[in-house]
Amino acid sequence: QPVLTQSSSASASLGSSVKLSCTLSSGHSTYIIAWHRQQPGKAPRYLMKLEGSGNYKKGSGVPDRFSGSSSGADRYLSISNLQIEDEADYYCETWDSNTRVFGGGTKLTVL
Amino acid sequence: QVQLQESGPGLMKPSGTLSLTCAVSGASISTSYWWSWVRQSPGKGLEWIGEISHSGTTSYNPSLKSRVIVSVDNSKNQFSLKLSSVTAADTAVYYCATAVEGPFQHWGQGTLVTVSS
Numbered sequence: 030q031p032v033l034t035q036s037s038s039a040s041a042s043l044g045s046s047v048k049l050s051c052t053l054s055s056g057h058s059t060y061i062i063a064w065h066r067q068q069p070g071k072a073p074r075y076l077m078k079l080e081g082s083g084n085y086k087k088g089s090g091v092p093d094r095f096s097g098s099s100s101g102a103d104r105y106l107s108i109s110n111l112q113i114e115d116e117a118d119y120y121c122e123t124w125d126s127n128t129r130v131f132g133g134g135t136k137l138t139v140l
Numbered sequence: 141q142v143q144l145q146e147s148g149p150g151l152m153k154p155s156g157t158l159s160l161t162c163a164v165s166g167a168s169i170s171t172s173y174w175w176s177w178v179r180q181s182p183g184k185g186l187e188w189i190g191e192i193s194h195s196g197t198t199s200y201n202p203s204l205k206s207r208v209i210v211s212v213d214n215s216k217n218q219f220s221l222k223l224s225s226v227t228a229a230d231t232a233v234y235y236c237a238t239a240v241e242g243p244f245q246h247w248g249q250g251t252l253v254t255v256s257s
Contacts, residue, residue, distance in 0.1 A: 063243030065186075072235060072247045073186065088245060089141075120186055122243055127199040129176070129188040129239075 162236030
């Protein structure tokens with residue numbers, strides 16, 4: 030089954046931009062993933078579905094500040110004009126015919 | 141808009157069977173979605189538990205498969221999780237979630253289950 034690898038933490042200044050990564054394991058580089066944001070004490074929220082081509086489709090109400098991109102087995106979530114509410118844990122998710130997998134999550138700190 | 145609401149006991153004793161229910165509104169449980177359970181141990185990441193399709197097909201996390209059953213109640217528009225032989229390691233926030241065209245697009249608010257004697 031696929032494995033997703035994320036950096037454990039990232040930080041960026043208020044109003045700046047950040048790019049979070051999620052890497053698919055060998056043999057799974059073409060998989061579609063999804064990004065979710067989990068603010069402290071809250072349930073996860075779906076942000077977008079991201080293909081290996083770099084095409085992405087955002088969930089309802091997700092701000093334009095959020096975008097996705099891909100390069101090989103790497104999937105990225107970019108956030109521009111960082112806001113305080115963006116300080117959260119970000120998880121990538123993937124799936125195949127009979128399993129679902131999450132990455133370990135990246136804790137984003139907004140300075 | 142699909143809305144999900146978990147319910148179940150907040151506290152239970154070791155060796156018992158955890159039972160949770162997820163009430164669905166805004167969609168029929170018989171829609172071609174996947175109805176899933178995910179948990180998060182304190183301070184840890186997300187762990188997929190298992191799911192059921194609209195047609196009744198189930199899939200489970202191999203690490204939990206021997207103890208998990210996910211089922212659907214069409215008459216009540218809800219789905220359920222049963223996890224047997226629980227230990228302190230099963231203490232977590234349990235989320236129900238719905239997969240639409242691949243990823244989890246809708247999440248419940250979560251319910252904390254503590255396993256303690």
